[in-house]
Amino acid sequence: MRQVPVEQLADTIIVKSPQSFRLVAPFFIVIILDAIGFGIIAPLLAPLVAQASHVLWGAHASSYVIHILYGLILAAFPISYMIGAPILGALSxxxxxxxVLFFCLVGVLIGFICYVLSFSLASISLLILGRVLAGFTSGSQGVAQAAMADISLASKDKAINIGMIAVAMTLGLVLGPLVGGELSNPKWISWFSLTTPFYFVILLSIFNLFILLIWVKSDNNISHQAVLPHLTQHWQNFIALFKSTKICLLLVVFFFFELGWSLYYQSLALFLAEQFHFQAQTIGLFLTYVGIILSFGLIAIVRLAVNYLKLKTVIFIALLIGVISLIAVYGFHLFIGQCLLVIPVTFAVALIYTSLITLVSNLVAKDQQGLLMGTTDGLLALAFAITGFLAGWLAYFNINLPFLVAGCFWLVALIIVRIIYGLMS
Incomplete structure (x- = not known):
C-alpha cells in the first residue's frame, strides 16, 4: 500500500552475487505479496456488484446492501494494516x-485460504475475515524493510536495498490487479476461475515461507528491552511532532490528498464494472495501466518538475491540475476519456506525494524522520480505509459521485496549501 518517493524508485538495482540475492529475496517477495494482497480483490469483486443476483451476496440482498458490503470488504484490509503495522514493527x-515475518506469512496464507473458502462457500463473513487477516499481517512490509536495512553492510548497500524495496512495491502495485484479472480468465485455461488468483498467492506464500526458513538466519542481536516503555516514548515523540503548526497543516493536506487519491483509485474497478460492464480481466488490465502510468510519473515526471520548480509551487500546480482532472472524470462518460484522464491524475499524485513528503521532512529533525514516515504511512492507511467504504456507498447513489467527492477532497487540500503559503510568507 505504501507509495515511495522518486529518489527510491530511480535507484539502480544491482544484485552483486548469489549470496546477496539469497539475503534479499525473502524480504523482496514479502513486500510484493503485501502489495498484491491489497490490489488483487477489486477486479474480481467489482463485476459481482453489478451482478446483484450473484450467490456471494445472498438471495435477498438489496443493491444498497451489496454496495455497503463491497465498501466494507475494501476497507477491511487497510484498516487492519494500519493496526498491524506498528504492532508488528515493535514486535520485530x-x-x-x-x-515475526514467519508469523506474518502464515497469516497471509490463512487469509488467502479464507478468500478461497469465501467464494466456494458463498460466505461474505469469511471474505471479510480473510481481508482482516491479510491486512493485519501485511504490516510485515515495514518489518521486511527493516530487515533489508539490517543486512546492509554499507550505506551504498542500503541505498541499493532501498531501491529494491521501491521496485517490489511498484511490482506489487502493477501485478495485483493483473494477477486478479488474468488468472481468473477461463479463456487462458479452462479451469481458471475467481479463486485461481488466490491459489497463486497461496503458492507464492508457501514458497516464501520455505526460502525464509532456509535462507534467513535467526536474529542474533535482538533487543529484549521492555516493549511498553519503548512504545510510550514513541507516543511522546508523536505528540511532540504536532506542536509545529506548519507540520500539522501539511499533514492535514497530506491526509486530504490521500483521501482524494484513494477514493479515485478504489472507485475505478466498480465504476468500470457498472458503467462499461467490464469483467475482471479488463478491469485488471486498466488498473495495471494506472500503476504503470503512476510509476512513470514517480520515476520521470517528478524529477523533471523539481529540477525547475520549487516544491511548494509543484504542490499547488499539481493539486490544481488534479482537481480539474477529477471533476472532468466525473463529467466524462466515454472510456477513452477515462484512459486519458488517468494521466494527469496519476502524474499529480506522483508530484504531490513526493513534494509533500519532502517538504514536511525538511521541517523535522533527523531523529524524527522515522516517526514522520510512520505517521504518513498511518494517515495513508486511514485514508484508504475510509474511502474503501465510501467507494461502495457513494457509488450506490451515482457511479460517478466518488470522483466528484475525490475532487472536493483535493480542493480542500488546495485551500489549506494556500493558507500555509500565506503563513510561510
Whole structure:
C-alpha cells in the first residue's frame, strides 16, 4: 500500500552475487505479496456488484446492501494494516525479524485460504475475515524493510536495498490487479476461475515461507528491552511532532490528498464494472495501466518538475491540475476519456506525494524522520480505509459521485496549501 518517493524508485538495482540475492529475496517477495494482497480483490469483486443476483451476496440482498458490503470488504484490509503495522514493527525489534515475518506469512496464507473458502462457500463473513487477516499481517512490509536495512553492510548497500524495496512495491502495485484479472480468465485455461488468483498467492506464500526458513538466519542481536516503555516514548515523540503548526497543516493536506487519491483509485474497478460492464480481466488490465502510468510519473515526471520548480509551487500546480482532472472524470462518460484522464491524475499524485513528503521532512529533525514516515504511512492507511467504504456507498447513489467527492477532497487540500503559503510568507 505504501507509495515511495522518486529518489527510491530511480535507484539502480544491482544484485552483486548469489549470496546477496539469497539475503534479499525473502524480504523482496514479502513486500510484493503485501502489495498484491491489497490490489488483487477489486477486479474480481467489482463485476459481482453489478451482478446483484450473484450467490456471494445472498438471495435477498438489496443493491444498497451489496454496495455497503463491497465498501466494507475494501476497507477491511487497510484498516487492519494500519493496526498491524506498528504492532508488528515493535514486535520485530523485540522478537526478531525472522520470527515475526514467519508469523506474518502464515497469516497471509490463512487469509488467502479464507478468500478461497469465501467464494466456494458463498460466505461474505469469511471474505471479510480473510481481508482482516491479510491486512493485519501485511504490516510485515515495514518489518521486511527493516530487515533489508539490517543486512546492509554499507550505506551504498542500503541505498541499493532501498531501491529494491521501491521496485517490489511498484511490482506489487502493477501485478495485483493483473494477477486478479488474468488468472481468473477461463479463456487462458479452462479451469481458471475467481479463486485461481488466490491459489497463486497461496503458492507464492508457501514458497516464501520455505526460502525464509532456509535462507534467513535467526536474529542474533535482538533487543529484549521492555516493549511498553519503548512504545510510550514513541507516543511522546508523536505528540511532540504536532506542536509545529506548519507540520500539522501539511499533514492535514497530506491526509486530504490521500483521501482524494484513494477514493479515485478504489472507485475505478466498480465504476468500470457498472458503467462499461467490464469483467475482471479488463478491469485488471486498466488498473495495471494506472500503476504503470503512476510509476512513470514517480520515476520521470517528478524529477523533471523539481529540477525547475520549487516544491511548494509543484504542490499547488499539481493539486490544481488534479482537481480539474477529477471533476472532468466525473463529467466524462466515454472510456477513452477515462484512459486519458488517468494521466494527469496519476502524474499529480506522483508530484504531490513526493513534494509533500519532502517538504514536511525538511521541517523535522533527523531523529524524527522515522516517526514522520510512520505517521504518513498511518494517515495513508486511514485514508484508504475510509474511502474503501465510501467507494461502495457513494457509488450506490451515482457511479460517478466518488470522483466528484475525490475532487472536493483535493480542493480542500488546495485551500489549506494556500493558507500555509500565506503563513510561510
Amino acid at each position: 525489534d523485540y522478537l526478531g525479524r525472522k520470527q
